[in-house]
Amino acid sequence: MSGAAEGACLCGAVTFSGEGGPSAFWVCHCGQCRQWTSGPFHAVHFHGGITLGAGSPLTWFRSSDIAERGFCAVCGSTLFYRRTGEARDWATSAGSLHDSSGLTVTANVWIEDMPEWGKHAHAAPGMTAEDFLEDRPVREVEP
Amino acid sequence: MTATAGVTEGACLCGAVRLTLPAAVATSDACHCSMCRKLCGGGPMLALHAPGGRKPAITGEENLRVYKSSDWAERAFCGICGTPIWYHFVEGGFYSLSAGLFDPDGLTLEKQIFVEEKPDLYTLANKTRMLTGEEVVAEFEASQGN
Numbered sequence: 289m290s291g292a293a294e295g296a297c298l299c300g301a302v303t304f305s306g307e308g309g310p311s312a313f314w315v316c317h318c319g320q321c322r323q324w325t326s327g328p329f330h331a332v333h334f335h336g337g338i339t340l341g342a343g344s345p346l347t348w349f350r351s352s353d354i355a356e357r358g359f360c361a362v363c364g365s366t367l368f369y370r371r372t373g374e375a376r377d378w379a380t381s382a383g384s385l386h387d388s389s390g391l392t393v394t395a396n397v398w399i400e401d402m403p404e405w406g407k408h409a410h411a412a413p414g415m416t417a418e419d420f421l422e423d424r425p426v427r428e429v430e431p
Numbered sequence: 432m433t434a435t436a437g438v439t440e441g442a443c444l445c446g447a448v449r450l451t452l453p454a455a456v457a458t459s460d461a462c463h464c465s466m467c468r469k470l471c472g473g474g475p476m477l478a479l480h481a482p483g484g485r486k487p488a489i490t491g492e493e494n495l496r497v498y499k500s501s502d503w504a505e506r507a508f509c510g511i512c513g514t515p516i517w518y519h520f521v522e523g524g525f526y527s528l529s530a531g532l533f534d535p536d537g538l539t540l541e542k543q544i545f546v547e548e549k550p551d552l553y554t555l556a557n558k559t560r561m562l563t564g565e566e567v568v569a570e571f572e573a574s575q576g577n
Contacts, residue, residue: 325472350488382473
């Protein structure tokens with residue numbers, strides 16, 4: 289995958305384009321992500337952010353003091369996570385991309401909440417909750 | 432799987448939809464099909480089932496939105512927060528419930544299904560039975576006595 293990446297929800301009502309190629313692919317194991325998506329959230333970031341298709345029926349839910357989660361009002365696809373009010377830089381579900389080939393996990397996030405249940409086998413650098421909330425760069429951390 | 436306490440009460444992220452399983456969890460699986468991955472944040476749908484796939488008791492059902500995802504199945508989600516709630520095989524009446532609603536840690540993931548659709552993006556560490564879509568359908572039909 290390189291350049292703009294097109295994506296959509298399951299029913300096709302929400303469409304978007306991820307601009308400028310992927311900058312990161314994070315798998316978030318926090319309790320909220322796992323509650324919201326049945327397991328960890330597989331989130332792709334794009335250098336140029338997200339451009340939403342006209343008329344997309346996206347609903348935002350304020351999930352914490354700092355963040356919102358976006359889903360399709362028609363089919364319920366869980367699509368985006370963003371810091372509240374962030375215009376373009378939205379973490380985007382890898383499942384919504386038409387072509388996700390070639391993506392490699394760049395970080396496991398909120399690693400202290402990763403359960404044995406549904407645990408991932410991939411090796412990747414980790415971020416603790418504090419790393420994430422403080423916008424620290426990805427670093428090597430003991431799992 | 433043996434009956435496990437502590438996983439019978441579940442809720443969506445905003446708490447508007449709450450489920451109570453009629454009995455202990457019977458089975459669990461992870462579905463890698465592309466539809467589940469679109470609905471469930473790019474990973475497999477991790478799911479729990481009550482015995483027989485029975486419908487759980489539910490409060491806040493008025494907050495559910497239902498999307499017909501195929502000729503044979505519906506998906507329900509919370510209209511307020513978007514949390515996927517269940518996959519419902521309409522004809523067979525079977526409910527597959529999002530494990531994220533519950534606290535499944537301590538359970539053992541039994542099987543992975545539609546493994547032929549799993550992308551290379553992730554691999555689960557759990558050692559489970561691995562079934563293709565065709566094998567899942569055959570197993571389900573056998574369990575229904577068809």
